[in-house]
Amino acid sequence: MPVRPPSVRLAGLVLPMLAACAPGPRAVDALPADAGPRVAELARMKDANDRLDGRSAGRSAGLIAVTPKPLVTGIGFAAVAGQPGHTLNERRLIAIRAAKIEAMRDLAEQVHGLRLDARTTVRDAVAVDDQIAGAVAGTIRGARLVRVTPKGSDSYEVELALDADAVGYIVKAARQR
Template sequence: MSIFKRKNLLVGVTTCALFLSTGCLQNLANSNFSPTSSFNSKQINSESDGIVALKEVFDSSVEKIPTLSAVGYAVVSSQPGRTDAQKRLMAIRSARMAAMRELAEQIHGIQVDSNTTVIDLMVQNDTFRAVVKGIIRGAKTVRINPTGVDTYETVLEIDKDMMLMMLKSARRT
């Protein structure tokens, strides 16, 4: 592998590591941070220099830490329960869990598995599965609203202080 390809690969890996470790996936468009501006001036001559550059990214301070937010929805009529009140409470709980799943996707990412079967140059079967795994700490409920006649919306957020604590924890490991 040529040095030019190594440099580009290292810059890409380092940039991805920076974004995944800080959880900046949702609010990246709102920030003025340019991930490639500091790397354009660096000359990375060997793999050991690349490791040092990656360590600098993890050790550097982040000026702008985002507040992550997520929205979850659930339908009341499809919930289990004997009374309408029970179904409403279950819909609120389901909407909260859907919002938690969205936060986990933003922080930890999503694993996608897929399988495609082709016979005689025609797709016979195309399936995919998405898995989200992760621990969500410090999510606060911003609001719970009925939307329409039969649906609830729940909005959760993880504030900047909790994001900073998670970033510090990720740097220690």
């Protein structure tokens, strides 16, 4: 294998970095000749926004990849038909609210844990009664509504999310009590 001089190796490292800093194509340059005034104005606005963001079209501002914070998600479901209310729209709103509360309970279970109480009665080596009860207790703050999705014609699904910082704050506040 031939050995390259240090200047060639350095150029091989530096040139890609410099190329990343070079301005990319502008939207105004990509306009067709018969573009109308509104399209041209949109292209100028896009180029201005790209300059303000410190990036060119299709490129990120820097070489550092930003990873999103991990999320804890909770999902809740509720049926419309079982809700109290005089009109269908009122029952839908109540169902969405109920699904949101169930999603909060799901988040509380993940953050604070689930307390289980179980009792089994055995007679003549046969389990005759088996009872299990679960309870969730805790405060949830900072939950963000991710989506509300109709499921079929009679139910809704709600997804809430907490980022890692909010979970840390909630756990810290719970320990101080």
